[in-house]
Amino acid sequence: MQLPGSIAYRTLVVVQRDEIQHVRQQEKAIRTVLRLLEPLYEDQQQWEHYMGDGRQDVITLAMDFTPKLTDAVLTSLANTTIRLGGKMSGGQNRWQDCCILLPNTQSLPLQQRSLVVRAKSQQARHTVGVTSVSPERHVTSLSIRAYQSSHIIYRPELAREDILTLQRDLEGPIQSNIAVPIGGESGQPLGVLYVTSNEQDAFNEEDQRILRIIAKITEELLYTYKVRQQVADTLTDMLEDPATVDPLFKDFASESDFLRDLAEILTTIKEQVERGQAPMTSTDIDGPVKEISFIAIDIDSNVQESIANSYGDPTLHNLNKAIGLRIHDLLPALFSNHFNCTLYHIYGSIYCLLLRGFTLERTKSNAERLRKALEGSIAVKQSELPGGTLTLPDISVHLGATWYSYEKLAEFLSPRHMRSVTDVRATLYHSLDFALKLGTDTGGNIIYAWDPVTQTYMPYQSGEEQQQKK
Template sequence: MVMDERNLQRIAKHLKDEAAQRRVHHNIQRGRNEVTVTIGRASRLFGFSESQLRDWEKMGLIKPIRPKEDTEARQITGQRQYSFAELDKLAIIRELLDEAHLTPGAIPPNINEIWSALASPTQTTTSHLFADEVEDLFVSPIAQSQDDNINKRVTLAYRDLAGWRFYASRVLWMALLLIYEDVPGFYAGLVLPAHDYNADEILREPASLQMVGESLVGWLGQTSSFFTFLTSAPVFEYPSDYIVQPLCPPELRMRLPNSIARRTLIVVQRDEIQHIRRQEKAIRTVLRLLEPLYEEQHQWQHYMGEGRQDVIAPAMDFTPKLTDAILTGLTNMTIRLGGKTPDGQQRWQDCCILLPNNMSLPLQQRSLIVRAKSQQARHTVGVTSVTPERHVTSLSIRAYQSSHIIYRPELAREDIMALQRDLEGPIQSNIAVPISGEDGHPIGVLYVTSYDQDAFSEEDQRILRIIAKITEELLYTYKIRRQIADTLPDLLDDPATVDPLFKDFASESDFLNDLAEVLTTIKQQVERQQELTIPTEIDGPVKEISFIAIDIDSHVQESIANSYGDQTLHNLNKAIGLRIHDLLPALFSNHLNCTLYHIYGGIYCLLLRGFTLERTKSNAERLRKALEGSIALKQSELPGGTLTLPTISVHLGVTWYPYDKLAEFLAPRHMRSVTDVRSTLYHSLDFALKLGTDTGGNIIYAWDPGTQTYTPHQPGEEQQKK
């Protein structure tokens, strides 16, 4: 078996760990306590299946004994027997599978030899072997000659980032935003002390914060960038600018005596203390999130200590006039990439990144404002801007609206606006490169000038496109982080609602809970009737229930999505729900017994109590007609922001259950739980709705007691029966 030396290095590193050695010794002792161990007993001892043990025997990983017995001149092979040595090996394998997350194929057959060298009883005399005999077992001569290598470096870095470092940086950021209202332009942070401290002394004077000693810090910067780092003692340059408070107030600390995260501190600028959120649910949530960080406190030095870079999650404040360091760095790098002229001057003079100042306006009405500039540029970040009305010849405006590079290799005198002459000097060529725009949605412009003519070749344009791509990724990241930050506090009050568009509708979970409550009431009534020997046909408090499921026809959904996009379809789904809600009082005489639920997409469901099947079908037909036709969608708050969609149609499914049928479902003799019956009712309704989809839509499928199946509902058939 050829063994990957990376796995061998992982094995050695894992088995050196004292906790791993204790676990292996424990399992070895369990195995040695057995006098005789068959394959069945070995599998139970270590939690393996017998088939696994047989497969590993074929691989040569383990070697059990196969005793033979003479029975009437025939040799019969007995059950596999596992010696102490093989049991020891199984204990080591158990550790490597569970804790080191290795596969059996990554474990060498001589794993017991590696273990013996690493876990020798004479620990004091064999510790030096880690660099001598032990390494010879698993490291090739080439690997031994190298202190580090790319594969090892990448593997360790990715593992650390994907695990602890990634979680720590993200959860500290979200935890801070849950308890602090992010105010652009100000600092705030969480301090996680490694050890207990004298709270009274620390909180009286911010300069005493360093007395908490080693701490993990999550720090929110002025531009909303977030920094995660480990410090031996947190200190401020100007302590009087800050206020330090315990995250967990005294009354909550008393109720959470076992939470190690109670020692966490929150730091804000002195004038921003009113922005700390004091809700207990927020604090409890944060403490839960921080617990794993404290539990891994012994690993802080490994993940964040000396030689490890701080974890930085950059972000941008899009509203004030604060300079963004990363965008500024990109503009300076752009000038550098332009190279130099023979006389040593920069070929490119100024570089700016312009972003729209109001994304809610239509594309043609958006002004662009400078958000970052190169070192020598005289533009003012957050002030210098170009507007479609005043600067119609602006390259930036034209590039932004056209999603094309706009390049002027030679500028005529009339091409240079007064604004350019004052700020950009005697430029002879300039270029504007859209940031994004491939999907029809530009998000900004990269603008570069030069004192030379023909300063931007085709190769230069490729370079500028790459810089624009890097900027695009960064801006999308900033935007997503801002969206997450803005909506994070909402989950404290309503964790079940993810999409605020549908927050006013009851959900599928609400539907299932309400249906379970109805069925539980019936089940209890049935059980009481049986105890009192009352005939089951005597109905209880629930007379009958019926359901109407509504869905937008498939061809309508496809047409709208293809013509207007998924967001318009999303808005239509909500508009349908609002129309159904508004129609209930007019269509249903006792509409208070009707509950509307949003299931998903454009599917809604009505739960009706006390409606006959005929009334339910009649109401479903009235609802279908009322939903048919055009519908107006409010796309934005701007004038003309309403879109009218014609030819909307829906299909519906109708089911109905009288009390005696529900009582039969829930009768003890059938041994069906409320959950089982609820699932049956729900899936039946889903089936009726799907029949309408398969038929092409604009139809109602309803339960027919006569045929005991679902059939298309014909309007007026009730009158014909009468």
């Protein structure tokens, strides 16, 4: 293309000198910028209509590509791509058709995803939402190869075999074509920009720079679509259950639920103390309040660090849920009166059990049984696909256990101490945090529990372990 005659040459292009050091690189940057500006200058008579005085329409980028509809923004981008190819001597477009293809699903591995046309230029005969290429049926497809390799795939001259395998009724007598990945610089590509031409060698190095920039613009649009779609998808859940943000843990009671339930128990005891009543039994409320205890569980820090480094944060996030599900499933087997046990997800990998009517020794022994039951391997569900479960070995946890008799709680809440339910609740909660942190500081795979003899938190040893040491 002969850019010196372009109307875009009236533009003053300023290039950062310390970023582009060589004259040749400056020329590449300037020529690329000028070519991108040409359509803007050609349509300058329309800018007054869109940007002049008065009220104007604003396009909201939120297409979800579910229906077989044409997206206005991506379609305009495909048409602009054809214009950027320029004209031949006879006035025809150098580039024939442009299509933007996106994967039909993100749940399959990249090598198994088909690509569907989601936008096309005006003259293209492909059908949006219908025309597709798949790895199984179209192994020679440029779009599939560009998508899976994250390389530009270019055929400057099509061989007879290439022409015969093309969908000639859709693409016509093309002589060259090119497929440019959309994204892929720092992860998996989002799709492919596919362009054809009726002349050979129609996509030189300068053309490829232009197409790369168009692909980057498309990438930004697709990310915008995705973010806005995700926000819109959660609106219904937000209105139904505003307290739950991460749906992965929606089936677990939260820290707020734990604090509320604990406050209800303490309020009941405070009212009894003020009326001079004896502690409630299991017939008065759902579970006795003669004594309450807590078991906090957390995955050992070295395990979390190893999994995050080896598999990434999403796998660790899924492991946190898997641990909670295993604790929930173990309760009937480990606790004879498990209906008096309530499980809460506090945050991260930390869970808490609120136990009603368990003695200190039973609380400790149940904590030890739980620790042993959580040791070893655990299956983590990564996706809904077959084979989407990952087995993680060498899982270990540490636990903190606290226990309070009715008399001690009544003392905390007695009028002479002048302590509110909120203050007592905070004391109990912080004590549990302290016991759990002792397990972290020790290195994990241990239980710290309240010892009434030493009046402090000590490592717990079961009777079996004590016998073994003797």
